[in-house]
Amino acid sequence: MTAYFIRRLLLVIPTFxxxxxxxxxxxxxxxxxxxxxxxxxxxxMQTGQGGSSTSSGPSGGQPLSEEQIQxxxxxxxxxxxxxxxxxxxxxxxxxxxxxxxxxxxxPVWDMxxxxxxxxxxxxxxxxxxxxxxCIPLGLAKAVRHxxxxxxxxxxxxxxxxxxxxxVAGVLMLVLFSSNYDVFPLGGLVSEFxxxxxLFEKARDIAxxxxxxxxxxxxxxxxxxxxLMKNTLMDNLSSDYVxxxxxxxxxxxxxxxxxAMQNSLIPIATSFGNNISIILMGSFLIEKVFNINGMGLLGxxxxxDRDYPVVMGILVISSLLFMVGNILSDLCVAFVDPRVxxx
Numbered sequence: 001m002t003a004y005f006i007r008r009l010l011l012v013i014p015t016f017x018x019x020x021x022x023x024x025x026x027x028x029x030x031x032x033x034x035x036x037x038x039x040x041x042x043x044x045m046q047t048g049q050g051g052s053s054t055s056s057g058p059s060g061g062q063p064l065s066e067e068q069i070q071x072x073x074x075x076x077x078x079x080x081x082x083x084x085x086x087x088x089x090x091x092x093x094x095x096x097x098x099x100x101x102x103x104x105x106x107p108v109w110d111m112x113x114x115x116x117x118x119x120x121x122x123x124x125x126x127x128x129x130x131x132x133x134c135i136p137l138g139l140a141k142a143v144r145h146x147x148x149x150x151x152x153x154x155x156x157x158x159x160x161x162x163x164x165x166x167v168a169g170v171l172m173l174v175l176f177s178s179n180y181d182v183f184p185l186g187g188l189v190s191e192f193x194x195x196x197x198l199f200e201k202a203r204d205i206a207x208x209x210x211x212x213x214x215x216x217x218x219x220x221x222x223x224x225x226x227l228m229k230n231t232l233m234d235n236l237s238s239d240y241v242x243x244x245x246x247x248x249x250x251x252x253x254x255x256x257x258x259a260m261q262n263s264l265i266p267i268a269t270s271f272g273n274n275i276s277i278i279l280m281g282s283f284l285i286e287k288v289f290n291i292n293g294m295g296l297l298g299x300x301x302x303x304d305r306d307y308p309v310v311m312g313i314l315v316i317s318s319l320l321f322m323v324g325n326i327l328s329d330l331c332v333a334f335v336d337p338r339v340x341x342x
Contacts, residue, residue, distance in 0.1 A: 005326060012322045017090075019318045020311065024086050027307040028078070034102035034305065035072045039064055076102060093315060099308035103301075108312035111297065118188065119293040125209070126216040130224055135267065137221075138228025143255065145233060153225075161222035166284035169215035173288070176211065183211050186290035212289045216282065224267070231266050235259035268331035 027033070042063040064072075073079040077088065092099065098108035141150045160168075176182045184190070188208050189201075196204060235241060236259050244254050283299035286292070294313065301309035 005329075008326050008329070012319070015322060016318055020090070020314060021086055023314055024089065024311065025082060027305075027310065028082055028085075030305070032305045033078075033307065034076055035069065035078065037305065038072060039069075089311070098312035098315065101301075101306050101309050103304045103306040103309075108308050111309060112294065112312055112316065115292060115294050115297050118291060119295065122209075122212060122216060122291070122293065125213055126220070129213070129217050130220045131267075133217075134221055134224035135228055135264075138225045139232060139255070139260070141225065141229040142232040142236065145229075157222040157225055160218045163218065164284075165215040165219050165282060166288050168218050169211065169285055169288040172211050172214070184208050186288075188291055212285060212291060215285045215288070224270075227266055228263060232259055232263040235262050265332060268334070269328050271328060271331045 046063055070079065077085050080088070089099070096109075098112070100107055101111060104111070137153065141153060144150050163171075172183075173185060177185045184207065188205065190196075190204050190208075193201060193204060232255075236255065238259075241254050241259050244258055245251060249258075283295035286296035287299065297309065298313045300306075301313070
């Protein structure tokens with residue numbers, strides 16, 4: 001098993017290079033980069049000052065000279081061949097330098113570091129709620145299959161699955177924040193947060209957390225709950241469980257001691273993959289609730305063509321995703337002792 005995980009770790013290297021070089025290539029050919037933005041801002045500035053956008057600059061509609069454009073290309077690293085630029089960027093990443101934002105001129109790692117605690121906060125809470133609710137709920141639905149409880153809960157979770165999280169967030173903001181003023185309109189803390197006591201700060205954060213957290217988890221309950229229910233029902237109908245019950249084992253012990261452990265295997269396979277989701281969050285939900293997390297940062301960097309930030313977020317998310325896959329295998333081996341990786 002040790003050799004298997006060593007091979008998996010070694011495969012992270014070529015996979016990481018493949019992912020990053022593909023996105024790096026796309027950023028070089030997508031229009032609207034930092035140089036185009038500077039040219040556009042310069043043209044708009046000259047036009048706003050009374051100049052003519054058709055006659056300003058040395059070449060008609062071009063507000064910057066070729067020499068100035070060349071210096072900008074050298075500054076942003078666009079003057080070198082693609083592979084040369086990529087390996088220069090990769091060498092800096094290996095040294096812990098993710099570059100500087102072309103939009104705000106701040107170090108990329110500092111921008112990401114400020115938002116990691118927010119995304120971790122919502123991600124961990126979402127994961128606790130999803131597993132803490134879905135496993136017991138799936139267990140109860142499997143044991144009470146085709147009862148009123150099973151039917152009613154199925155309707156509720158399917159309604160939640162049909163409504164995207166950000167849509168549910170908008171509806172809750174309109175209903176509970178705008179109409180009834182029960183919850184705040186957005187953000188993570190109130191305006192006078194620094195002046196509050198410790199208890200008031202905790203209550204204020206919890207007050208701002210309820211609606212975004214519900215938006216995060218509303219769509220995840222259905223998949224995890226039905227996965228738990230269907231897997232448990234398959235195991236309850238297996239020969240080893242029916243034999244145990246026939247020999248006098250109480251049904252409750254047969255479920256908890258026999259069928260439950262095997263039913264957790266599919267749940268365990270998805271646990272490691274959720275690590276990247278925990279950190280990255282959802283940019284639509286963060287946009288709706290004005291939460292300045294990793295998802296919103298990635299969304300804004302794509303719109304602004306802030307390529308160093310895009311690549312910095314890609315580095316973190318891709319590494320987390322690949323490490324999460326390895327952790328998923330570890331979770332499966334922990335839950336199912338029959339699994340042996342070779």
